[in-house]
Amino acid sequence: MEFDALLLSRLQFAFVIAFHILFPAFTIGLAAFLAVCEGLWLKTGNETYKRLYLHWVKIFALAFAMGVVSGVVMSYQFGTNWAVFADKTGSVMGPLLGYEVLTAFFLEATFLGVMLFGWKKVGRGLHFFSTCCVAVGTSISAFWILAANSWMQTPQGFAMDDEGKFYATSWMEVIFNPSFPSRYVHMMLAAFITTAAVILAAGAWQTLRRHDQKPTRWQMRMAAGTLLVLMPLQIIAGHWSGEVAHHYQPAKVAAMEGWWETKSAQDTVLFAIPDEETRSSKYELAIPGLGNTVMGLPKDEVIQGLNDFDGDHPPVFIVFWAFRIMVGCGLVLLGLGVWGCFKWIRGTIDKPGLFHWLAVPGGMLGFVAVISGWVVTEVGRQPYTVYGYLRTEDSLSPVSAAEVATSLLIFIVVYAIIFTAGVIYMLRIATSGFDDKETDRPKTERRAPGTPMGSVDDMGEKENSPAGEGDVSNARENVSKHDED
Amino acid sequence: MEFLDLPHIWAVFIAIAVMLYVAFDGYDLGIGMLTAFAFSDQERNMMTATIEPFWDGNETWLVLGGGGLFAAFPLAYAILMPAFYLPILLMLAALIFRGVAFEFRHKAVRKRTQKFWNAAFAYGSLVATLSQGLILGGFIQGFTVEGRAFAGHTFDWFTPFSVLVALSMVAGYLLLGTTWLILKTEGELRDGSIKWAKRSLIGTVLGMALVSFATLSIDPRVTAKWGVSMAAIDFSKAIYMLPIPLACGGLMVWLWKDLFSKKAPDWRPYLLAVGIFLTGYVGLGVSIFPYIVPFEVTIWEAAARDNALMLLFIGAAIMLPIILAYTAYVHSLFWGKVKEGDGYHG
Ligand code: HDD
Ligand code: HEM
Numbered sequence: 016m017e018f019d020a021l022l023l024s025r026l027q028f029a030f031v032i033a034f035h036i037l038f039p040a041f042t043i044g045l046a047a048f049l050a051v052c053e054g055l056w057l058k059t060g061n062e063t064y065k066r067l068y069l070h071w072v073k074i075f076a077l078a079f080a081m082g083v084v085s086g087v088v089m090s091y092q093f094g095t096n097w098a099v100f101a102d103k104t105g106s107v108m109g110p111l112l113g114y115e116v117l118t119a120f121f122l123e124a125t126f127l128g129v130m131l132f133g134w135k136k137v138g139r140g141l142h143f144f145s146t147c148c149v150a151v152g153t154s155i156s157a158f159w160i161l162a163a164n165s166w167m168q169t170p171q172g173f174a175m176d177d178e179g180k181f182y183a184t185s186w187m188e189v190i191f192n193p194s195f196p197s198r199y200v201h202m203m204l205a206a207f208i209t210t211a212a213v214i215l216a217a218g219a220w221q222t223l224r225r226h227d228q229k230p231t232r233w234q235m236r237m238a239a240g241t242l243l244v245l246m247p248l249q250i251i252a253g254h255w256s257g258e259v260a261h262h263y264q265p266a267k268v269a270a271m272e273g274w275w276e277t278k279s280a281q282d283t284v285l286f287a288i289p290d291e292e293t294r295s296s297k298y299e300l301a302i303p304g305l306g307n308t309v310m311g312l313p314k315d316e317v318i319q320g321l322n323d324f325d326g327d328h329p330p331v332f333i334v335f336w337a338f339r340i341m342v343g344c345g346l347v348l349l350g351l352g353v354w355g356c357f358k359w360i361r362g363t364i365d366k367p368g369l370f371h372w373l374a375v376p377g378g379m380l381g382f383v384a385v386i387s388g389w390v391v392t393e394v395g396r397q398p399y400t401v402y403g404y405l406r407t408e409d410s411l412s413p414v415s416a417a418e419v420a421t422s423l424l425i426f427i428v429v430y431a432i433i434f435t436a437g438v439i440y441m442l443r444i445a446t447s448g449f450d451d452k453e454t455d456r457p458k459t460e461r462r463a464p465g466t467p468m469g470s471v472d473d474m475g476e477k478e479n480s481p482a483g484e485g486d487v488s489n490a491r492e493n494v495s496k497h498d499e500d
Numbered sequence: 501m502e503f504l505d506l507p508h509i510w511a512v513f514i515a516i517a518v519m520l521y522v523a524f525d526g527y528d529l530g531i532g533m534l535t536a537f538a539f540s541d542q543e544r545n546m547m548t549a550t551i552e553p554f555w556d557g558n559e560t561w562l563v564l565g566g567g568g569l570f571a572a573f574p575l576a577y578a579i580l581m582p583a584f585y586l587p588i589l590l591m592l593a594a595l596i597f598r599g600v601a602f603e604f605r606h607k608a609v610r611k612r613t614q615k616f617w618n619a620a621f622a623y624g625s626l627v628a629t630l631s632q633g634l635i636l637g638g639f640i641q642g643f644t645v646e647g648r649a650f651a652g653h654t655f656d657w658f659t660p661f662s663v664l665v666a667l668s669m670v671a672g673y674l675l676l677g678t679t680w681l682i683l684k685t686e687g688e689l690r691d692g693s694i695k696w697a698k699r700s701l702i703g704t705v706l707g708m709a710l711v712s713f714a715t716l717s718i719d720p721r722v723t724a725k726w727g728v729s730m731a732a733i734d735f736s737k738a739i740y741m742l743p744i745p746l747a748c749g750g751l752m753v754w755l756w757k758d759l760f761s762k763k764a765p766d767w768r769p770y771l772l773a774v775g776i777f778l779t780g781y782v783g784l785g786v787s788i789f790p791y792i793v794p795f796e797v798t799i800w801e802a803a804a805r806d807n808a809l810m811l812l813f814i815g816a817a818i819m820l821p822i823i824l825a826y827t828a829y830v831h832s833l834f835w836g837k838v839k840e841g842d843g844y845h846g
């Protein structure tokens with residue numbers, strides 16, 4: 016393997032986008048969760064919802080900031096590293112991304128200010144409206160970017176001029192291309208599931224540490240219920256994605272499933288080590304003949320195997336295993352949802368136990384599934400950037416390997432620093448538990464009285480904000496006594 | 501839609517987006533740099549409190565500039581981005597640090613980490629500003645282009661001229677930052693800002709003058725447009741261009757007076773500073789029009805297909821007024837001087 020500008024650019028793109036998607040996957044779900052909590056609080060007047068809101072909004076602020084800064088990087092990647100791709104597809108992809116900025120980014124970014132800093136400045140209704148704007152903004156943003164990505168997977172509604180540049184012939188066909196509906200549903204569900212898993216994990220941790228409080232208990236129930244409802248839907252959505260992919264990108268599905276030979280009644284491979292040198296899989300464990308059924312095809316239909324794609328197929332090992340990791344994570348999350356709801360009904364969900372010990376690491380599974388899902392999708396599209404029309408090797412910028420190596424190194428270092436710090440800060444808040452009563456919560460000792468932060472703490476109690484006592488910033492600021500740095 | 505020259509319209513749109521970016525993010529990058537000189541944590545918190553609710557929206561104009569360029573002028577995007585590979589990287593890295601520092605500063609509990617994020621905030625702002633200046637400088641100088649791609653070298657953007665532009669950029673953003681502080685703060689901080697505003701105004705005046713003269717000598721086509729060269733002045737042309745530098749100079753004098761006057765309203769210095777930027781910007785636009793990759797590719801050559809531009813045009817025509825309206829509305833919610841303690845929760 017030679018580390019040329021092409022390979023380095025691919026690695027860099029994979030790294031920066033994988034880093035970016037961690038945050039949208041979480042903020043899309045969390046924004047919705049916050050909107051629900053605030054809405055329920057306004058409707059029922061139940062303080063527990065408000066406490067949930069004030070607690071999670073602190074984490075949201077951190078995750079959102081990291082999503083934004085890594086997203087800004089993404090919008091320049093197409094040009095810096097994939098200039099030829101940008102030049103050729105600009106007339107199709109560009110407007111989609113442009114619409115994302117115009118309809119989503121401004122909405123999110125502007126109302127985020129009100130959401131985080133307006134708790135005391137604006138009335139409840141307007142504040143709730145801002146939270147909703149942010150939540151809606153995130154899903155509009157996902158809409159456009161996924162339309163763009165899906166078009167690259169299953170391009171249609173376009174033509175090419177004599178310079179090889181793409182242009183749209185029908186915008187409806189470009190946007191609602193064949194793989195877009197299933198991908199949008201699958202990704203949105205993935206975001207909600209990822210968030211639910213995190214919320215469940217935080218609740219489980221607090222229960223284990225026995226500083227669980229009313230909001231802890233509610234959040235556990237909300238999260239377990241969400242998993243129980245959404246995970247089956249996700250399996251259906253995933254299956255739908257698979258069918259679409261089989262129709263439009265058969266080589267990708269053959270790689271996902273580890274099918275080398277062209278035949279009818281393919282197997283369902285459970286375990287294998289695919290090897291492109293020998294063009295076969297070692298240690299294969301498979302259920303014979305089930306493959307067609309899983310794909311929703313008649314048993315006698317012949318499915319093309321990898322060997323018959325003339326080498327024009329994606330790297331098998333990565334796609335095969337990434338797919339299994341995603342599905343595996345999904346099944347575990349389904350298990351956690353079922354078990355959690357079962358314990359809820361039995362009334363034992365608040366007693367620390369094995370469930371809680373498993374739910375804590377389970378908080379990461381959504382992220383793992385999201386990244387591996389994208390790896391399936393994107394690596395599975397290789398060797399093309401625009402499937403069937405533009406090859407990855409023809410998409411590259413005229414940049415040198417040295418430049419790309421430098422930038423990749425810098426991104427790795429920068430992201431490592433902010434990721435570590437960000438995760439520490441988020442975990443500190445997530446595990447800290449809720450303050451039992453806003454008024455007798457432990458004072459933060461770290462800011463000497465007299466500093467502005469110290470005075471903020473006092474003010475929070477004296478002043479009655481229009482939105483009720485307590486305020487976002489107090490909640491945002493207050494770090495529990497349990498976890499000294 | 502023959503009668504609409506869409507590339508032309510889009511060139512103007514993107515120019516406006518970039519100008520708005522400069523006017524908005526300029527003040528928060530400027531304040532970011534100023535925090536390096538804050539006397540106390542308290543003062544630093546007051547400074548950041550004036551920008552916290554807005555910075556994300558401000559930065560979105562940068563995304564619109566970049567995204568808009570990709571969408572409307574893919575060829576320009578494809579040439580410019582690789583040409584500025586390293587300064588863009590530098591800018592992004594700086595913006596990353598600075599962006600997360602807004603939140604992380606408040607979350608750090610140890611003194612050392614707090615210091616680290618405070619520094620990340622200040623120096624991130626500085627490096628982002630410098631890189632934007634280097635990019636602008638490199639942009640004005642022009643490029644080596646072959647076929648449809650950048651064919652120059654990795655460090656072509658790094659010249660004495662681009663360094664000069666970068667330094668002027670720092671002065672200019674400081675001016676925007678200090679005048680924003682005059683608008684949003686009171687007491688000692690406001691008085692201190694006036695002092696700083698005077699200094700940065702001097703820097704800005706010097707910077708703009710030097711950059712303008714250097715620009716005039718960069719390309720004969722620019723010289724021809726202005727009718728001004730080192731040797732001679734062609735008054736028949738210069739007369740049409742004259743209003744731009746005159747307006748610029750006028751605004752500079754007005755701002756200088758305001759900074760010394762006790763009666764000048766606090767909102768005016770910021771607007772005047774934006775006006776100064778605007779005149780410089782218009783002057784630059786006039787110099788390089790109709791090129792979008794200076795002296796190599798015109799806006800018509802770089803433009804996306806008409807149907808793409810049309811779709812975008814509809815989107816922008818509907819969305820931009822809405823965006824401007826809610827941006828103004830949110831600014832009005834946070835109108836007025838920042839108070840002690842607002843720092844954190846506004
Ligand atoms: C499924 C969702 C999704 C995907 C696949 C992507 N993004 Fe993203 N992006 C979001 C969902 C999102 C979001 C939810 O809207 C974010 C994340 C957190 C946030 O702050 O907004 C965001 C932020 C965000 C921002 C900052 C917006 C701002 O200033 O507020 C930019 C410029 C991008 N993204 C650009 C991209 C590009 C160019 C991508 C692809 C290559 C990309 N994103 C993939
Ligand atoms: C957000 C989740 C995403 C993840 C985790 C992801 C992951 C990846 C990975 C792993 C690669 C490298 C594939 C390889 O070279 O073997 C890649 C390439 C690429 N992806 Fe994505 N991707 C995501 C979304 C997107 C979106 C939304 C777009 C466009 C709108 C996009 C456009 C591209 C392009 C242009 C390349 C580079 C060319 C290539 O290597 O194929 N990706 N991505």
Ligand code: HEM
Nearest residue numbers: 198201205250253254256257260342345384385388389392
């Ligand atoms: C358990 C059953 C699941 C099945 C059968 C399934 C199936 C699939 C398939 C076939 C793809 C590729 C689509 C394509 O390339 O066009 C995919 C992609 C993806 N999966 Fe899954 N998936 C499952 C669970 C999950 C879970 C639990 C998550 C996350 C929480 C997840 C997140 C993703 C993501 C983010 C992508 C990439 C975006 C996309 O192409 O939709 N999946 N999945």
